[in-house]
Amino acid sequence: xxxxxxxxxxxxxxxxxxxxxxxxxxxxxxxxxxxxxxxxxxxxxxxxxxxxxxxxxxxxxxxxxxxxxxxxxxxxxxxxxxxxx
Numbered sequence: 001x002x003x004x005x006x007x008x009x010x011x012x013x014x015x016x017x018x019x020x021x022x023x024x025x026x027x028x029x030x031x032x033x034x035x036x037x038x039x040x041x042x043x044x045x046x047x048x049x050x051x052x053x054x055x056x057x058x059x060x061x062x063x064x065x066x067x068x069x070x071x072x073x074x075x076x077x078x079x080x081x082x083x084x085x
Contacts, residue, residue, distance in 0.1 A: 026047055
């Protein structure tokens with residue numbers, strides 16, 4: 001299963017971004033940041049890959065100083081592989 005994550009170094013900014021994404025019509029949820037990402041505060045915004053372009057635009061306009069980047073998390077066989085998009 002593949003998931004797209006917007007990773008932040010601040011919980012407050014992650015939660016604010018999730019609310020902003022939802023207000024803009026992007027399906028977003030708060031999820032734990034996979035340990036394999038080696039960054040962040042522990043909370044990321046999970047979005048659908050089909051909403052990535054809209055999410056990039058919304059995050060860029062948000063002025064989030066703690067934004068780390070977008071990552072793809074692939075899980076298979078109980079393992080998670082995280083790569084920056």
